[in-house]
Amino acid sequence: MFSNIFVSRFKIVLRNKDSILWSLVFALALGTLFNFAFKSIYENAQNTTVDVAVVEGQEEFGTGNMSDFLKEIEYEDGTKMLNIKKVDIDEAKKMLDAKEPEISGIIDLRDMSDIKLIINESGLKSSILSSVVSVLRQYSSIIVETIKNDPANINSVIESFGDETNELVKSEGLAGNNKDPYVTYFYNLIAMMAVMASMTGVGIPESCQANQSEVGKRVDCSPINRVLYEIAGLLSAAIVKLAITITGVCYFIYVLKIDFGGDIQYVFLTAILATFLGLSLGFFVGHIGSFSKKTRENILTAIVVGGGFLSGLMVANMKAIIEVNCPFINRINPSAVISDAFYALNMYGVSDRYYRSIISIVVMTIVFIVAGLIMSRRKSYASL
Amino acid sequence: MANTVVEINNLVKRYKELIALDNFSLKINEGEIFGLLGPNGSGKTTTINCLLSLLSYDKGEIKLFDEKMHPSRRDLKSRIGVVPQNVAVFDELTVYENVEYFCGLYIKDKKLKKKYVEEAIEFVDIADFKKFYPKKLSGGLLRRLNIACGIAHKPELIIFDEPTVAVDPQSRNRILEGIAELNKNGATIIYTSHYMEEVEQLCNRVLIMDKGKKVAEGTKDELKGMIKNTESIVVNVRRLSEDAINDIKELHHVYDVKNTNGTLTVKCSGGKHNITHVSEYFEKNGIDYDRIYSELPTLNDVFLEITGKELRDKE
Numbered sequence: 001m002f003s004n005i006f007v008s009r010f011k012i013v014l015r016n017k018d019s020i021l022w023s024l025v026f027a028l029a030l031g032t033l034f035n036f037a038f039k040s041i042y043e044n045a046q047n048t049t050v051d052v053a054v055v056e057g058q059e060e061f062g063t064g065n066m067s068d069f070l071k072e073i074e075y076e077d078g079t080k081m082l083n084i085k086k087v088d089i090d091e092a093k094k095m096l097d098a099k100e101p102e103i104s105g106i107i108d109l110r111d112m113s114d115i116k117l118i119i120n121e122s123g124l125k126s127s128i129l130s131s132v133v134s135v136l137r138q139y140s141s142i143i144v145e146t147i148k149n150d151p152a153n154i155n156s157v158i159e160s161f162g163d164e165t166n167e168l169v170k171s172e173g174l175a176g177n178n179k180d181p182y183v184t185y186f187y188n189l190i191a192m193m194a195v196m197a198s199m200t201g202v203g204i205p206e207s208c209q210a211n212q213s214e215v216g217k218r219v220d221c222s223p224i225n226r227v228l229y230e231i232a233g234l235l236s237a238a239i240v241k242l243a244i245t246i247t248g249v250c251y252f253i254y255v256l257k258i259d260f261g262g263d264i265q266y267v268f269l270t271a272i273l274a275t276f277l278g279l280s281l282g283f284f285v286g287h288i289g290s291f292s293k294k295t296r297e298n299i300l301t302a303i304v305v306g307g308g309f310l311s312g313l314m315v316a317n318m319k320a321i322i323e324v325n326c327p328f329i330n331r332i333n334p335s336a337v338i339s340d341a342f343y344a345l346n347m348y349g350v351s352d353r354y355y356r357s358i359i360s361i362v363v364m365t366i367v368f369i370v371a372g373l374i375m376s377r378r379k380s381y382a383s384l
Numbered sequence: 385m386a387n388t389v390v391e392i393n394n395l396v397k398r399y400k401e402l403i404a405l406d407n408f409s410l411k412i413n414e415g416e417i418f419g420l421l422g423p424n425g426s427g428k429t430t431t432i433n434c435l436l437s438l439l440s441y442d443k444g445e446i447k448l449f450d451e452k453m454h455p456s457r458r459d460l461k462s463r464i465g466v467v468p469q470n471v472a473v474f475d476e477l478t479v480y481e482n483v484e485y486f487c488g489l490y491i492k493d494k495k496l497k498k499k500y501v502e503e504a505i506e507f508v509d510i511a512d513f514k515k516f517y518p519k520k521l522s523g524g525l526l527r528r529l530n531i532a533c534g535i536a537h538k539p540e541l542i543i544f545d546e547p548t549v550a551v552d553p554q555s556r557n558r559i560l561e562g563i564a565e566l567n568k569n570g571a572t573i574i575y576t577s578h579y580m581e582e583v584e585q586l587c588n589r590v591l592i593m594d595k596g597k598k599v600a601e602g603t604k605d606e607l608k609g610m611i612k613n614t615e616s617i618v619v620n621v622r623r624l625s626e627d628a629i630n631d632i633k634e635l636h637h638v639y640d641v642k643n644t645n646g647t648l649t650v651k652c653s654g655g656k657h658n659i660t661h662v663s664e665y666f667e668k669n670g671i672d673y674d675r676i677y678s679e680l681p682t683l684n685d686v687f688l689e690i691t692g693k694e695l696r697d698k699e
Contacts, residue, residue: 004488004497008477015476207474210438214472218533221436221466222489223458380440380455383399384433 001224002232009207010236013200023196024244028251031189035256038182050125051083051103053092057110066109066136066143073132081128096120105129112140112147186258187342188313190267193248194274195304195335197241201282202300204233205372211381212286212293226376230283234369238279245275266345266354273361274338280368281334287375290382304335311336337361386413388450389541389572390435395444397430397596404430405441406596412574412589417567419587420576421683427596428576429469432545435574436466448541462490465539465571469546471530473518480505480514483532490537504536508562524555531559535566542566543574548582560586580683592687599690608681611689612639616681617650617662620674624648628671635661 013019054067073081085103087095092106096118104125108116117133119126146153206212208229210220219229249271252258260267285300311333312319319336322329330336341357348354390412397405405427412418420428433439435446437455446453448460473482484501491497505511508528518526527547535542544563548556560582567573577583583590584604591601600607608614614637624643632650633641637658640651652658659678666673 001488001492004485008474008481008485008488011481012474012476210433214468214470215474217438217468218466218472218486219489220438221461221464222486223462224489225458380437382440384439 002228005224005229005232006236009204009233010239012207013237013240016200019200020240020244022199023193023241024247027189027193027196027248031186031248031252031256031258034182034185034189035258038185048125048128049080049083050105050128051085052129053085053087053095053103053106055089055092055106055108055110056086057112066112070107070132070136082132093118107133107136112144115140183258183260184343184346186252186260187346188339189252190245190249190271191274191311191313191335191338191342192308193245194271194278194338195281195308197237197245197275197278198282198285198300198304199297200237200241201234201279201284202286202296204230204237204283205286205376206293206296207233208376211290211384212296217384227373230373230376234279234283238276241275241279242272245271261346261349263345263350266350267342270338270341270345270358270361273358273365274341277334277338277361277365277368280365280372283372284368287372307333307335311339313339331360332364334364337364386415388412389414389416389448390418390574391445391447391450392431392435393445393447395431395434395441395446397427397434397439397441404596405434405444408444408593408596408598410591410598410601412572414572415567415570416589417563417573417575417587419583419590420574420593421578421580421583421590421687422576422593422599423578426578426593428578428593429545430596431593432543432574432576435543436461436464462537463540465534465537465542467531467534467542467544467547469549471518471526473526473529473533475518478515478517479510479521479529479532482518482529483536486533487536490539500536500538504532507535507565508532509558523550524552524558527551527555527559531562535571539571541572541574543576545576546578547575548577548579556582580687584683590683592683592690594687594691600686604683607683607686611681611686612653613651613681613685613689614654615652615658616679617652617659617676618679619648619650619662619666619676620646621648621666621671622646622674624671628669631669632662632665635665637661 052070054070056067067084067086070082071080071084075081085092085095089106089108089110092103092108095103096106097120105117105119107129108118115133115136117129119129207215208219208224208226210217246268249268253260253264253267281303282300285296285303288299291299308314310318310322310329313335319330319339322333322336330340337357337360341354341361344351344354344357388411390410392408392410395405395408396403408427408431410418410420410431420431422428430439434441435448435453437446437453437457448457449463451457451460453460474485477485480501483504484497487497487501487504491500505514508531510525510528510532513521513525513529518529521529531544531547534544542563547563548559551559563573563575563586575583575587587604589601589603590607592599592607600610602610629641629643629648632638632648635650635658637652637654638650638661639653642649642651650658650662659676663676666676
């Protein structure tokens with residue numbers, strides 16, 4: 001009986017072309033589009049030399065050495081990252097305002113304990129400057145200390161930063177490895193594919209509840225064990241949806257050659273668990289209340305789109321805003337939990353934070369499925 | 385004495401202020417084809433849904449096979465087959481797969497299931513369309529598939545909820561013949577419809593309901609015996625004087641005469657051969673007429689006389 005339901009439900013999900021189209025083709029098409037759009041921008045960014053005005057302070061504080069150090073920062077292919085123009089602060093501001101000669105910002109080294117960056121507009125070049133300055137700030141205290149205690153050694157100290165600094169610049173999101181800024185878009189796409197599985201999940205109870213469909217009436221009249229029926233439906237849907245997600249991830253990795261870093265197996269693990277969460281979310285929504293099929297789908301769409309928005313899948317810093325103002329939402333929002341897992345993997349690798357996110361995904365999945373099954377017990381309806 | 389298959393006692397079902405079933409009772413015996421007849425909205429489908437424990441009810445009792453029915457009675461559900469009013473199949477499964485799927489909800493044994501599926505498909509005569517998807521089937525074929533899905537597991541009680549709505553006459557006849565055959569093979573049938581001709585043709589016993597209440601119940605003859613009208617004589621006559629109409633009213637057994645647009649309808653109570661008296665009157669008085677014929681009362685007449693309204697809208 002279980003195998004009969006499982007096989008038939010599998011065929012039903014597999015033959016539902018709309019569902020497959022939306023969850024796979026759409027994600028692949030969007031991924032391809034992202035790849036063309038962002039990769040070229042990113043590749044150009046890799047070799048961009050940024051014109052910047054540097055305002056030096058008193059020499060005894062090592063600002064000259066620092067300027068020289070900035071000059072030396074290079075991309076991996078040897079291209080200089082910064083083209084420095086040493087000027088005073090007034091001249092620098094004039095240059096920034098007049099854009100003649102064009103500069104992207106001013107690095108103010110007059111106070112080494114408070115290195116300032118002045119920029120007029122946001123953009124890729126500003127981001128590069130921002131990353132460089134954040135590295136400088138990390139080392140400024142060491143430089144200041146060295147100048148105070150062992151000024152003769154300042155050059156060797158700064159030189160010792162050289163390689164390490166380049167690595168840090170990379171880690172700030174400028175160049176390569178799994179910290180590529182545009183990889184985040186692909187993580188978001190995988191998250192979207194996973195959450196979209198909820199649209200299939202919501203259809204599982206529909207086919208065995210008399211108040212949701214004609215087929216549901218027929219199944220409800222039969223002696224079949226409802227829990228068994230729904231588990232068979234859930235498993236068959238999970239297989240199809242997992243296949244879609246895995247196909248998507250494989251397409252990103254092997255066709256588009258997206259570099260997710262060294263922890264690919266964890267990317268797959270996260271995608272698989274996230275798909276289960278998406279499916280179970282739909283399954284849960286399919287059981288709540290006595291709404292019509294249409295209303296139920298609208299509720300789910302609101303949860304998916306609203307949750308996606310709040311988790312930052314649409315507006316990058318939204319999740320941070322929610323984290324500051326109402327962190328509880330980030331804990332119960334499936335999209336936020338999934339995106340946090342990918343974010344943790346992307347930024348910190350397989351870390352405690354990543355495991356916490358994974359545990360959250362698993363717990364939420366179990367809660368949604370168990371709650372759905374409890375609500376699915378046989379019952380009569382007040383109206384049909 | 386035949387076993388009771390369905391027993392409903394004083395069932396009350398309310399939808400907020402609306403009373404859908406008002407102390408409704410019925411009893412169906414094994415081997416019957418029981419017709420549940422009533423206009424749209426009379427409570428037929430609500431009765432069936434309560435019977436199947438799909439709908440909760442406010443008061444009353446439902447017994448199937450002498451046992452109380454409730455949503456968890458899988459043993460009772462396994463003995464019932466349902467052919468719902470609307471076609472209930474999966475668009476993504478073929479004809480064969482659909483029948484197999486629904487049969488599989490009742491039958492565990494694979495070989496037996498395969499046999500039953502083949503038989504059901506043969507029974508409703510859709511073997512040529514086994515590999516078709518429902519969207520490729522005509523309305524009549526879809527209805528037949530709907531029936532196959534409901535009967536494949538060979539239930540003891542089969543409920544047909546208006547199975548011929550929007551079906552062409554050829555498919556309708558085939559469906560009715562099939563239902564009669566299922567009954568011959570031992571199944572008890574509940575047949576709901578607002579088509580009185582079908583119920584007259586098919587059912588041994590009929591319950592007429594309106595506004596959630598039982599209006600009348602019995603065999604067709606018993607129901608027709610409940611009303612005054614036993615025969616209507618219809619005469620197509622071009623011209624007829626008021627005196628002649630009054631004379632006809634005085635004829636034996638005649639209780640009502642209506643003359644509209646050249647058609648004279650003479651309603652009689654008692655006896656079934658009143659046509660002789662009426663035709664003799666016309667011949668004696670030298671009144672020419674084009675045609676004269678007799679009509680026996682239908683269930684619609686029964687419904688009309690008891691409720692004062694037509695069973696269904698004129699089509």
